[in-house]
Amino acid sequence: MNNQNNKRFNIFICLFLIYILFGYATKPVFSATEQQRLENKLIDFMTKHENTAAGVATIAVSEDEIIYKMKGYADIEKQTRVDEETVFEWGSVSKILIWISVLQLVEDEKLALEMDIKTYLPHDFRLKTSFDTPVTLQHLMNHTAGFDDSYTDLMIYHPTKIPSLREALEAADIKQVFPPGQFVAYSNYGASLAAYIVEEVSGLDYREYIQKHIFDPLHMTKTAIDPEQNDNQWVKEQRQKVQGYTEDLQLIEPNHYVIPMYPSGGVMGVASDLQKLLQALLAEDGTPLFKHHNTIDFLFKPSLYYPESSIPRIANGLFFLPSASEQVFGHGGNTISFSSSIYLDRVERIGVLVLTNMANESTFTLRIPEIIFGNYTHIGNHTNLENSSEWNGIYEPARVPRHGFSKVYGLFLRSKAKQTGSHDLMMNDFYYSQAEPNIYITEDDFSGYALDVYSKHPETKKILSSVHTDLLYVPFYKHFLEWGLMILGVFSALFSFGFMIVTVFKKLRKKQQSKLHVIQHLLNVFMFINVIWIGYKTLSMTTYSSLTPFLTANIFYMAISFVISGYLLFLLKNKKTYKYQTSIRIMTLISTIILCVNILYWDFYF
Template sequence: MEEALSDYLNEHGEKAAGVAVIVVNEDEITYLMDGYADIKRQVPVDEETIFEWGSVSKVLIWISILQLEEAGHLELDKDIATYLPRDFHSKLSFDSPVTLTHLMNHTAGYDDSYTDLMVLKPAEIASLKEVLEAADVRQVFPPGEVVAYSNYGAGLAAYVVEEVSGMDFRLYVQKHIFEPLQMTKTSIDAEQNDLPWVKEQRKNVQGYSEDLQLIQPNHYVIPLYPAGSVTGVASDLQKLLKALLSEDGAPLFRHRQTLDALLLPTLYYPGTNVPRMANGLVSLPSESGQVFGHGGNTVAFSSSFYVDRQAGTGVLVMTNMANERTFTLGIPEIVFGKPHKENPSTLEDSSKWAGIYEPARVPRHGFSKVYGLLLRSKSEQAEAHDLTMNGLRYSQTGPGMYLTGDDFSAYAIDVYSEHPVNGNMLSSAQTDMLRIPIYQHLLEWGSIALGALAALLSIVFMLFSLLRKIRIHTILLMQHVLNLLAVLNAVWIAYRTASITTYTSIHPFLTANLFYVAASWVVSGILIARMRTGRKDKREAFIGILTVMTAVVLTGNILYWEFYF
């Protein structure tokens, strides 16, 4: 194994900034560290190098929940409202109760948000309760119906830990996980204020893009800290790995049965016996089919953490690169092997699953929902029984089951099913994808295209007016100026969101769009009145009609995509 991993690191070394790999195979432990924590200063990765866990941090939430269940302080299938204070402002939209099992399986029905995920140098850090109440998240699916990975749901589970234990979640983790495992070089606080050594060491590490370009700045604060703020050395995470592979569950649990239960499937792919999740841990398609763990990403770090308890094997990979896959997914694939490809006797006509699919894990309210357009994928039939999506070919291994060898094993399995409410659905490890009617897909992209055309027309009118090629009345000119300001404002909002920002910081820009809508209605009303009452030549009438149409298209886009506050 060590030779295979060393060869892999050597083969792909030119793609690495810094990498730390630890493999536990029963009593054997393999350490591999390569590259630099800081390329410019030539600081090598070593046992003192700090890495951000990202969403691997969620493993601590699920362990905490199982600890409290073992102690008899909570029940996984009980309404979480039982454990929350009465003044807590929940995001519930349905009468059905949300349980901890829903939160762990990511089936509570919450949508996502692209704001407030990370904040650069916040003026103050709010409490976990305040962050949850202020989150721009809504419950858009009934509990138990759809899988949509949710940072909010994980944070809500951590808040249940706070309320049930009577302790701040950071203190709970320190006392019940870090201290028993002697994880003395790991911080959970959003700004590492709980461990000054980690905070100081973090200054020695830089983060890089996939092409090894420095990401600057690369040290952000995660307000919903239980979902992704843990920072520490790889050898500390190894202690957690070994604890999940231990015989008796100590020191995390009192009984071995609790540890066994943590790694037993709690969610399967629709209509199959293929494991999908185990109490918040995600199934990694593998040779044994019993590997569970989690991946994680921050602005400039990527990690993965997987265990096969029955085989006594675990692996962790930590890198200081954003959205890294070659190591965080490639190395677990080497350790655990690829899933078996079966040759079924019965195959279905795969054309029934062709169509456009959108992840359930996208914002479904507010301006962020426009990003869902960019995440849609097209499934197309390949020959009679296979499918292609995003340039990958998926071979059918049974009705509804499709497997690809063109990507890392973490993304190998796609399962199609017919949902009683949502229709055709594609299920991957962490989210379901819902089929979008082709007419809706075309109309929504068409609205964006028309908006771009309206903006282009306003630019053309402005340029021709400045060049005196055509004379535009002041009221017409006013509408085109408004159009361009609105388009620039929308582009700025999109840019700020993509660059990581808070929802509060873009409130003024979203509010400005409402003023644009109101002003456009007034100006367009005046234009229509002038065209109906005055005598105009054909060219002027044509320009007036086009001007009103640009306003209608742009205001329609703002209202449909909710680019307002």
């Protein structure tokens, strides 16, 4: 009996030693070798691409092991290098603070994710809903509330007045165009609406709430959230020392805008402050952000999957990053002149952040996370592949504006899926191989955009789901007619330009031209220039209200054109003229009608 006990004891000791030597040793931190390997890879990568970068700060964290690298210039012209006191704009990475705040209030039982948000809003708040189905906070976190997008009121250069968060939300040119839960359409408005709910429920201004419940506990003393950085004078001064650049390193002027819906993209600060947030999100118990470890686990628990699959898509506002571990979530961000990203693997306790002073940058913000987390390899059914031709067609992001004149930009954001081989697809010149039915993977783009999932939909027939938005199938006839209408509008405007040039030559040669024709073509030219101006101002970041006079001018144009066209029709019917004059009259009528139809169809009026 004693021998048997001794034998069991010896086995126990052996197993315990094995655990100590191997189980404990595999604690998910960067080993010295692994850390050096990753650090060398980051150095090599940043050195290789330093000629394409303005300024970059990247921090990789695993437990207490940190890799901290900086490269380039905060101001190329002044040769000011990026350092520990360089301020970067977070862009949409700011939304992480919103979702943390929401879950903090859920912990305190002041919010419920499945409750109608009207429960938490003032009764007189002008909510942009159009459907009877309630919008919940979970819809806002998953970007499935059904709101469309807008290109106005996003960022404003030197506004005369900074609106309150409520005023900015109520003034936003946004509509609910889909029933809640139907489509994913990334929404700055929806996220800012969640921030306003935090404001209402907590009784604190959102800026005060973030300062008290996130910045102060994490000792983030060099980060500002106010639209004009009035909450942190040091950050405000440091921001003036940083310039923003294009991908080809051209200075962007101006590059410092105010964001009215600031919770969705207005935070800025030094890299080491964002590192503190990163480490808090990696902490096992989530302190000091959360009271219960279940809350931090819930934050990173998938709340939405890709259609008809088990692939995570969103975890309560955080987006899935296809990677080797298949458990990485985070967020990217862009402003006029900055790009950023932050991604975490809570299972392995590894995280990385990247901050740059470049617009629409992805070489660093997405490639560096790939280096840290590894490339995605899909594990699925490779044997029963589908005929990919069923997904052929034209797709448009659900996120685009679907009302008002901004909807015209959707034409330029459409993508065409085309079968290549028997089982694969081409999309935007990228090759997507079929991993299994409905699921297509590309190695031609960054991992953040590597995954496309196709599925059937009762309303749009078929749908393409990508990282931030669903892309809805556009019937070819609609695509053809809309582009045709647009092209005819351009040719009509060019005809009017040509007519006015001929009129000037005739005037110089003292030949008469019908004044009615001249007036109408002059109006056509002015209207076309007005539309171009509206588009230019919108892309230059402005408010919808500032465009009201130009949109209203198009109504007067249509009214005057209606009168002139009516009279021209009367003359065509009742007054005989030379064949040349009749042709000019008919062309004038046709070009005017085409331009008016474009204004009406694309909503270029107030």
